[in-house]
Amino acid sequence: MFKKKVLSMAMVVCLLFSGSVTANAQVVDDLGIVNDGGIAIAPFYSYTNNTSTTLSVSGSGTATALANINGYSGTTTKVAITMTLQKKGGLLNLSWNDVTSWSQTFNSHSGTLSKTYSVSSGTYRVKAVYVAYSGSNSETITSYSGEVKY
Numbered sequence: 001m002f003k004k005k006v007l008s009m010a011m012v013v014c015l016l017f018s019g020s021v022t023a024n025a026q027v028v029d030d031l032g033i034v035n036d037g038g039i040a041i042a043p044f045y046s047y048t049n050n051t052s053t054t055l056s057v058s059g060s061g062t063a064t065a066l067a068n069i070n071g072y073s074g075t076t077t078k079v080a081i082t083m084t085l086q087k088k089g090g091l092l093n094l095s096w097n098d099v100t101s102w103s104q105t106f107n108s109h110s111g112t113l114s115k116t117y118s119v120s121s122g123t124y125r126v127k128a129v130y131v132a133y134s135g136s137n138s139e140t141i142t143s144y145s146g147e148v149k150y
Contacts, residue, residue, distance in 0.1 A: 047076045047132035047139055055085075055126045055145040063119045065102075065145070067128040068112045076109035078133040083113055088123040088147070096125065123149045 052068040067083045082103040086096040102115045126145040131138050 045132070045139055045141065047071050047134045047137070048130065048141060051128070051130050051141055051143055053083075053126055053128040053143040053145045055124060055148050057119060057124065057148050057150045061119050061150060063117045063124060063148075063150075064114065065117070065126045066112070066114045067126070067130070067143075069110060069130045069132065069141075071109040071132045073109050075134055076132050077135055078105065078107050079109065079111045080105040080131040080133075081111055081113040082129045083115065084127045084129075085117055085119075086125050086127055087119075088125075093123075096127075099124075119150055121150055123147050 049070045049072055051070075052066070054066045055063060057063045063085060065083050065085055067081045069079045069081060071079055080103070082101060084101040085099040087099050089095060089097045099119075100117055102113060104111065104113045125147050128143045128145075130141045130143065132141075
């Protein structure tokens with residue numbers, strides 16, 4: 001009886017671990033395009049053609065945050081950008097804390113928001129929330145810059 005239980009448990013464990021385990025690195029760009037093992041998967045946006053979110057920090061500690069959205073001429077009627085400068089911190093330096101934010105709305109199919117801010121030592125990124133409108137319809141895209149250490 002004991003041997004049957006052990007054999008049954010061993011079979012269950014083998015079945016659980018019989019599937020192959022594959023770890024793939026996924027790269028996601030500003031538009032949410034996932035490159036997973038050479039296959040690019042891009043979400044379709046109705047009113048947004050592309051976005052770009054970047055952060056740079058000069059040697060003197062001036063952070064330059066830039067967010068750009070391009071919609072479709074004749075379709076996209078307005079765009080809005082909210083940019084938030086974030087600093088890594090918290091327990092074990094694993095969370096992101098908001099430092100400052102900027103917002104701007106553009107009555108056009110495209111817009112660019114560029115701001116500077118004086119930073120202290122640490123690791124920073126920019127979170128950008130883009131909203132593209134077509135009349136009363138809208139879509140929202142959230143994007144992050146790369147991390148920059150100063």
